[in-house]
Amino acid sequence: MQVSRRTVLGSALAAGAAGAASSAGAAPRRAGRGTVERWGVQELTFHGPSGGNPFVDVNLTATFVSAAGTQIKVPGFYDGEGVYRIRFSPPEVGSWRWASESNAAALNGVSGSFDAVAPTAGNHGPVRVTRDGYHFEYADGTPFRQIGTTCYSWALQSDARCAETLATLKAAPFNKMRMLVFPNVESVATNPFVRTGPGLGEWDPSRFDPAYFRRYEDRLVRLGALGIQADVILFHPYDSKRGYSDMKRADDERYLRYVSARFGAYRHVWWSMANEYDAIESKKMADWDHLFEVLVAADPHDRLRSIHQIHTYYDARKPWITHASIQNGAAVLDDVRAELHRDFALKPVIFDEVVYEGNSTKRWGWLTGPEMVERFWYGLIGGTYVGHSETYNAARNADYSWLGQGGKLLGSSPPRLAFLRKIMEDGPVPGFEPIQPWWNYHLAGKPNAYFLRYFGADQPREWDVVLPGKGPDALQRYRADIIDTWNMTITPVEGVFAMSRKNDYDVHDPARPKLALPGRPYIAVRLVRV
Amino acid sequence: MQVSRRTVLGSALAAGAAGAASSAGAAPRRAGRGTVERWGVQELTFHGPSGGNPFVDVNLTATFVSAAGTQIKVPGFYDGEGVYRIRFSPPEVGSWRWASESNAAALNGVSGSFDAVAPTAGNHGPVRVTRDGYHFEYADGTPFRQIGTTCYSWALQSDARCAETLATLKAAPFNKMRMLVFPNVESVATNPFVRTGPGLGEWDPSRFDPAYFRRYEDRLVRLGALGIQADVILFHPYDSKRGYSDMKRADDERYLRYVSARFGAYRHVWWSMANEYDAIESKKMADWDHLFEVLVAADPHDRLRSIHQIHTYYDARKPWITHASIQNGAAVLDDVRAELHRDFALKPVIFDEVVYEGNSTKRWGWLTGPEMVERFWYGLIGGTYVGHSETYNAARNADYSWLGQGGKLLGSSPPRLAFLRKIMEDGPVPGFEPIQPWWNYHLAGKPNAYFLRYFGADQPREWDVVLPGKGPDALQRYRADIIDTWNMTITPVEGVFAMSRKNDYDVHDPARPKLALPGRPYIAVRLVRV
The missing domain is CATH 2.60.40.10 (Immunoglobulins)
Incomplete structure (x- = not known):
């Protein structure tokens, strides 16, 4: 020194x-x-x-x-x-x-x-992967239960629109926001680089416009003040006219070093190398691998790193990836499908894009609220995490929706996601583990302590209370709650289930082998050891 | 020279x-x-x-x-x-x-x-991965439609038992056999290495017993004469007493070079580095990677290479892996679960172990015939391949069953797998592709030409004939067959379905929007362009 x-x-x-x-x-x-x-x-x-x-x-x-x-x-x-x-x-x-x-x-x-x-209240440090490898926690050990959303270009909108978005988020359940650095929809801030002429493509990749980044940071910091993680997306394929994702390698490297130096010290920043990386035609797999190596070297704060695909899953086992960031609308319609992504990544999995709630004319943006919420629940049972967004707006053009620009939430899923988040926060630490998923129990929680079963759109009138478990540790007593995940009610079931051995693999209570259910969709059952 | x-x-x-x-x-x-x-x-x-x-x-x-x-x-x-x-x-x-x-x-x-x-009839050359990356074909271009089975130690049994196994296979639908080099169950041939004493562990890893390998080759060659690929499993965890999978690295290397030099010229040989690799405690991931590098260098014939797991999926994207070999009984209970394995591997996927048909007292060996066959069909719709075996025997001990020793087949699945194989052979070349699996159509085949829908244990009485497809290429005419996959019947449906545009994503025939189905389980519908 x-x-x-x-x-x-x-x-x-x-x-x-x-x-x-x-x-x-x-x-x-x-x-x-x-x-x-x-x-x-x-x-x-x-x-x-x-x-x-x-x-x-x-x-x-x-x-x-x-x-x-x-x-x-x-x-x-x-x-x-x-x-x-x-x-x-x-x-x-x-x-x-x-x-x-x-x-x-x-x-x-x-x-x-x-x-x-010492940190003041509410400062739990940056989010890291838990020791077990499949969940998240803050640096001080507080669990982080990811309930994400996406507003791609919210931070690039007018001051008024940004303020509206922040006000919405203050009352919303989301604790992670996916947001682009470069605009993808109509925006107020559009010039991260110094312009060299009037054309969309006329800018100098070697000269950043500090005002653009200061403005972005202002939004970033306000987001952090709400306790929301910022999943900062560094490249995306939706702007071929400006071409910010089609720079030369040296320019890409300089850009990564710049954003890493500017944003990386903020403890709520995560890096998403790209949105739909495989739709950016100017970059091949070797380019992405290289850019991750550059980012790792540039970022002494070692923030979380991932990348999001459209068709071809990036190999989340690569050492610079901290968690898988997945686009797949069908994978979270079944807990085992979701869980398989953990088996492949051997890391936490976030389904950052699972099709959106809204009124889009496109199939990727016309989910109902219940369909959106269902995906979060299946993801949870699979031991993974899910992301929301919505496309509602009068023009049915997602560019002008929450997804594109932020603003107000119009969908019916957010209150149910707040309800879900509470269920998660009341659940096992550091997170919900799928329980014997390869045997199709459709249970998550913590073996011999906490079981959560979710029935999705099925409308069962009863459930066989059979829990996987061997040996004396499995012979526990449980109280049960029937959870209506849409109507947001938790109905305790009277009495306990006293488990005894059923066969080589399972336990049950011979006196109470079944649990009556209301015959409605989107019901879950929670069993907690007493 | x-x-x-x-x-x-x-x-x-x-x-x-x-x-x-x-x-x-x-x-x-x-x-x-x-x-x-x-x-x-x-x-x-x-x-x-x-x-x-x-x-x-x-x-x-x-x-x-x-x-x-x-x-x-x-x-x-x-x-x-x-x-x-x-x-x-x-x-x-x-x-x-x-x-x-x-x-x-x-x-x-x-x-x-x-x-x-020039090769004589029946010699199509070795099996290779197809250019599209997800299927198999012989070197002469003939499609290879994998219907596998497993008899771990069949080649190590008595001459009479081996002859019985081969006679069984001659009449069976299987075209790939998973077989160990080292015994895992009671066997006649148990000494691949020269013995140094009477104890199970007393042998010299540096001296092979050529008689053991000549005997094994004799079986291997007879298997090839039946047109069956030999998936030769090089290590396994089930014999800690003898310890053949716990040798030192130099001994492992010598062994790989020996079997590669002895067996590798036979065109029907595939390499499976290990069965349940992650249950072999003496070897870590880096050891397996190293052994693959040794095998690649030792095998000028470049035979197919994979490895089979119990818990932790090996990363099938590693360059020495030609196809994924998966153990998972639940993954092939849904075509999308199966298909996800392709997205991760970006290579052909074989579910080599999906739990077995039989009467075992263990859950991994008590499937019914219909349950076994169902897994093959879901695997097919997912664009993947599946393997069979069975555990039936009087003692309900799988060691003495087809799975362990070969012999006779007692289950009800093989005729249905022969029926399935015929469906596959009559289907698209080089194989069945999942069609828009991320949109949950549950269809496989070839877009705008051939569609196969499978309903598993569901018993629908009708099906909405809605096919994904855009533009004029999607406006085809199809004939339909209703296939009873268990009773092995194919019932042609009269007339054709003349497709017209339904919406931005799908086509249908407004005059025939639905197809009546028999309301039985295990039904499939095949639509072939006319």
Whole structure:
């Protein structure tokens, strides 16, 4: 670590605050000491060269060292008008020291220190994959029960529309938002790069427009303040006229490094390398693999990483993938179909696109509310997670719906997804495990402790209460609830089910072999050990 | 290529004949010129050192060069008593020349030539993956419609039992047999390695017993003569007492090279690296990957390669895997579940173990005949292939059943699988493709030409004849058959269905929107373009 010897604009900002630069100093000195929450954002601001092309010409990093000896090298980025920033989210409380390195003299060899303090309420840290490999939790161990939605270009809409979207989300059940960096539908913000002419394709891929990214960050940070994870989608195939996803490799690499340096310190950021990657004709599988390697190297915060397909599943076993992100509307119409994706990925699975609720004239956007909710439940029984969106709007054109631009939710699924989320939060930690899925029990939960059975559109009038389990551990007593997942009622069943051995594989209560059910669709039964 | 200068025992044997050596010559000379069928086995026999440990001490290869310039280097093997053999299956007709290389002077620099002639009837060459990536065909382009079975240790039983198994197979529908090299149940042949003492674990992994392998080859060749592919399983976890699957890495490598050199020239051989690989505790994933690399390098005939799991799916996208070999009894109870395995593997999928027909006291061996057949049909609709076996026997111990030892078939599924095979052979080339599986049509065949719908245990009395398809190509006329897959009847429906556009996605015949069905289980409907 070097001693301070250059001008510095040290500014420790609390997590969630956008990066406003302090005033410049003059002589070599150390940055002022500040504090930041653990998992918050410590932003350092510098003044440096503004001539030439700083995005290409200037490199800047800082190495952060904790009192415990943890050392993390963090890339910075150019924010225009001679301002450079480095954003770092400290994973440990305590004192941190840092020193910069740059090929620009004004940015090189600056140093400083700050203290990372205990997080305030509601800051649980970034979301990570659980030790068992199939679920998510925050860094402080709090389970994260994913209920996702998608508003592709919401952050690129007018201030009023963005405010409306955020107000909607505040009252909605969603805790993860899939959102594009580049616009896919009519948007207010459309120029991530500096324009070179009036045509859609006239822009300079080597010069970012900092205002575009500052605006995006503002939305990003507001989303985080609502406790919603931002699944930031880096490329998509829907804009061949502008061609932001058809850049040359060096431009793609620079873009990944830029967004990683700008956004990666925010603890609620996830990376989705692309939406429908296999519909981007200018990139082949080897390109995607390469871009993941670039992203891993560029992102010291090691945020969650995945990629979303249209036809050809990306191989989620590749080491840079943290969880599978799947588009498939039929896979979550059966818990075993869903569960198979875990067997292939050996990682958490999120069905990020399962066809949408709405009134689209296209089959990918005309689900009823019950059909949307059904997919979430089957996904849960399969030990996986599901994502929502909706296409409702007067024009029946999804571009102008929640899916495209955000705004208001018009569908009937969100309250039922809030109800589902509560069921999930009351359930096993870290998540619902499918129980012997290869034997078609259609049960999830935790063996010998918690069983959830879901009947989908079937309308059974009774259910044989047969639970898989061997040995004395299986001989438990359970109380039962009948859950109407659409009408959002939980009806306790009187008494308990006292399990005894039924055969080599199962237990049951000979005195109560069956449970009467209401003969309506979308019923679930929950059995919890007493 | 070198000129002949050593003693040689050249012997060109027709495909299917076991390798009997000719008498030895004396002075350096060329091997006599012979002929062999294309895709047959040209076996070269040599006399060389018998002292020391020839399995370890001596290496031997021959390089074969065709008139067209194809060059193939083929490893030989030691067959005991100073006899060495090299087996080569020529992929091209015409003249082939060869020359040997060895670290043993007596085996080095021998050369010869032979002619590969056109194959006789019934020799279609080895089975390969089709160009579309999801099916199988013989080298001459004939489709291979896999209907598999498993008799793990059949080839290790008495001559009488083996003859009984072969007689059974001659009348059975199966065209692929999964069979172990090492015994898993009570067997007559139990010593692939030279014994060093009376205990089960007392054997020398560096010395093969050639008699064991000659006996195995005899069975292998007889199986091939019936037109049945031999899916040779190289390791398995069921014999911890003998420990053949718990050898050291160098012993495993030597074993793979030995079986590859001995068996690999037979055109009907497939390699299954292991049965339930993940139940073999002495080997980890990296070991299996390594062993595949060894096998690829050892096998110039490039036979089909896969591996079979109990819990953890092996990643079938790995480059050395030619097709997925899956154990999962529930995955083939729904065509979409089956089809998902193709999406993950991007290769042909064979459900080699889907639970067995029989009277076992274990749930993995108590399917009824209809349940066994149902799995084959769902697998077909999913664009995949399925394997059979059965556990019937008086003791209800699967070890002594068809599954363990071969013998007689007692189940009710085989005639229905023969019926299914005929349906497959009359169907699209190279195989049945799932048609828009992600939209839950439950149809397979060939778009706008051939549709097969299967209803499983459902008993519908009618079916809406709605076919996916857009544009003028979809506006075809179809004749229909109602197929009773259990009673093995095909009932033609009078008249045709003349398709017109129904909506953006589907076509139907407004004059005949529905087809009446018999209200029995296990019904299929076949629509063929007229």
